[in-house]
Amino acid sequence: MTLSSVDLPEGLDAFLAAAGWGGAVVEPLPGDASFRRYFRVRSVDGACAMLMDAPPPQEDTAPFLRAAHWLDDNGMRAPRILAEKPDRGLILMEDFGEARMRDYLDEWPTDEAAVYSSAIDTLVKLHQLPAGPFLNYSLAEYLRETRLFIDWYCTAQNLYVDAAGWTSAWEQALSPMLPRQRPGVTVLRDYHAENIMLLGSLERQGLLDFQDALVGHPAYDLVSLLQDARRDVSAELEAQMFDRYVQKTGVAVEPFLADYARLGAQRNAKIVGIFVRLWRRDGKPRYLDLIPRVWAAMERDLAHPALAPVAAWFAANIPAHLREANGGEYAR
Structure with a gap:
């Protein structure tokens, strides 16, 4: 990975491995106005995903997951959830790219x-x-x-x-x-x-x-x-x-x-x-x-x-x- 273990969320290696993204490169992205952090995850075969680190107790991933699943189920283009570990505040999701x-x-x-x-x-x-x-x-x-x-x-x-x-x-x-x-x-x-x-x-x-x-x-x-x-x-x-x-x-x-x-x-x-x-x-x-x-x-x-x-x-x-x-x- 591109960052030291100090910089990465605790338990990230095991989370990514369980999701089928073991060995991926993790790159930090600019933060927003909250405690959430975002990373771009690049797999060994070149695929990309987005990682949200929303650590409890400062952040609660349940509202995000509820809204993301509802939007996706109803034909709206929210990022698809690829893996989730709410108790650690980790969500791996579809990467929408750079075209904001x-x-x-x-x-x-x-x-x-x-x-x-x-x-x-x-x-x-x-x-x-x-x-x-x-x-x-x-x-x-x-x-x-x-x-x-x-x-x-x-x-x-x-x-x-x-x-x-x-x-x-x-x-x-x-x-x-x-x-x-x-x-x-x-x-x-x-x-x-x-x-x-x-x-x-x-x-x-x-x-x-x-x-x-x-x-x-x-x-x-x-x-x-x-x-x-x-x-x-x-x-x-x-x-x-x-x-x-x-x-x-x-x-x-x-x-x-x-x-x-x-x-x-x-x-x-x-x-x-x-x-x-x-x-x-x-x-x-x-x-x-x-x-x-x-x-x-x-x-x-x-x-x-x-x-x-x-x-x-x-x-x-x-x-x-x-x-x-x-x-x-x-x-x-």
Whole structure:
């Protein structure tokens, strides 16, 4: 193997041997914002697979495996599971290769509309399925996520804000949406250009990072894709792809647009909090550079009348200079 035993997960040799991949070369891959690690595994005959190391107790592989098996059983292109050892946090899975949507579009920007159209079509296909065996995206969960903005962003900016009013404003904004997310669709919750792989063509797209799937509103993953925290999506492309989704699903435009704004604001507020947490708690300041893009999208969402209670809270609690600076500066 290419790494020392200190660097590799404990028991990896035996795991790979039992899976028929004994003697394989193991190469580390860049990490993400969690405790998970990934490796590319190359067999002696040249085949490739992906290894996830999600060590307990920090990580639990059960949600990932449940979602991966459900997606695969229902015709969606999640990586096929080749071997698993949940008690050690080891999963060997199909390797989708290197053609990530984000990286492909960096090199071939003229294909943007075609690639995003395929991503919309994948989402439509997912939403035509009965919801998977996942928990419901409840109001309590939405509110818990929005609290990240108060707990991390406001604290980092030394802001003393109306926390009770924040919760009340979100309850008022989100409650009218809840009946429209029943019976619900499978919500992957992180559906964006860094978690979509191109599998040999622009039309064949594979899914990654779906372990937090819930049953919720169809607008959630749509706004995740079109208000991407990590990649600029123009207002024109966002509108074009929103219209494509509406046309293919036949949803009523006005209530769906309102819910899209609600979930965009909710998700973007959560992400701002998470990115500040990654800096302050986990020592990853690079995520701060992404906040202006997320903040700008959140401001657009707040302009919708459906977000009036939350917009009023922002006006009363977040100083204008921070909002105008898309979140402000941070003492790194």
